[in-house]
Amino acid sequence: MSARVALSIDGRDVQVASGTTLREACQVVGIEIPTLCFNPNFSAANACRLCVVELEGARTLVPACSRRVESGMRIQTGSDRVRLSRRLVLELLGSSVDLSVAHELGELMQEYGARPERFADGEAATVQQPVKIDNELYVRDYSRCVLCYRCVQACGVEAQNTFAIWVSGRGFEARISTEYDAPLPDSACVYCGNCIEVCPTGALMFKSEFDLREAGTWDEGRQSTTTTICSYCGVGCSLDLVVQDNQIVRVNSPEGNDITLGNLCIKGRFGHQFVSGPKRRGR
Numbered sequence: 001m002s003a004r005v006a007l008s009i010d011g012r013d014v015q016v017a018s019g020t021t022l023r024e025a026c027q028v029v030g031i032e033i034p035t036l037c038f039n040p041n042f043s044a045a046n047a048c049r050l051c052v053v054e055l056e057g058a059r060t061l062v063p064a065c066s067r068r069v070e071s072g073m074r075i076q077t078g079s080d081r082v083r084l085s086r087r088l089v090l091e092l093l094g095s096s097v098d099l100s101v102a103h104e105l106g107e108l109m110q111e112y113g114a115r116p117e118r119f120a121d122g123e124a125a126t127v128q129q130p131v132k133i134d135n136e137l138y139v140r141d142y143s144r145c146v147l148c149y150r151c152v153q154a155c156g157v158e159a160q161n162t163f164a165i166w167v168s169g170r171g172f173e174a175r176i177s178t179e180y181d182a183p184l185p186d187s188a189c190v191y192c193g194n195c196i197e198v199c200p201t202g203a204l205m206f207k208s209e210f211d212l213r214e215a216g217t218w219d220e221g222r223q224s225t226t227t228t229i230c231s232y233c234g235v236g237c238s239l240d241l242v243v244q245d246n247q248i249v250r251v252n253s254p255e256g257n258d259i260t261l262g263n264l265c266i267k268g269r270f271g272h273q274f275v276s277g278p279k280r281r282g283r
């Protein structure tokens with residue numbers, strides 16, 4: 001039986017298994033810690049610092065996604081210091097990155113009273129750049145990228161093992177890039193689309209979704225989601241088919257699925273155009 005560790009979270013005494021992270025310990029008592037770079041299928045990237053909490057006696061705020069519990073810890077998850085730190089992270093991101101389709105971040109902006117315009121004057125630098133459209137499956141709009149590294153992890157040793165993308169540059173010039181900034185068709189990309197699945201801001205997006213958004217016809221209110229089994233092989237991957245106007249506009253892998261763990265192959269992710277083809281519609 002795992003050893004138990006006693007600590008205090010927002011004044012409540014808690015006991016959790018040794019090795020538990022602070023984020024997980026907070027979940028035990030019903031406290032959800034906001035995260036951006038964290039994905040449960042990957043190791044903690046420690047990139048965004050949105051999940052910080054205040055540890056009594058510590059000089060700095062600590063990341064809840066990776067810091068392990070220790071006996072006697074006294075944690076504050078919503079102190080003024082914590083809220084100020086989270087608000088500044090959101091404001092700095094919002095001042096330089098297009099977060100218009102990052103709905104969860106938008107909700108956090110409201111919750112923490114973030115005002116990105118404080119840093120977004122006429123001279124403020126942004127990461128704005130042209131959208132990269134070099135294939136018919138998905139687009140890359142790095143003006144929406146917050147460098148959470150989820151896509152890099154999905155493409156790397158923790159999932160796909162393709163290594164088609166990585167972080168290039170330093171400081172404000174840091175960006176997600178293929179090797180030598182080559183177009184996707186000339187890179188090692190296998191078009192599994194697992195990077196799209198984990199992207200929290202729309203920097204990576206289905207070409208079908210992108211086209212509808214550009215035309216102003218993307219309407220989540222008219223969409224429905226159907227869970228089914230991929231028909232291409234015998235693995236049994238589950239799919240969430242997002243449908244609008246009788247057209248499949250996006251394919252997701254259900255969160256927490258114990259078969260796919262959020263991952264699909266190119267056929268499972270993109271190979272469903274035949275469903276709405278002319279012969280299927282009786283034309």
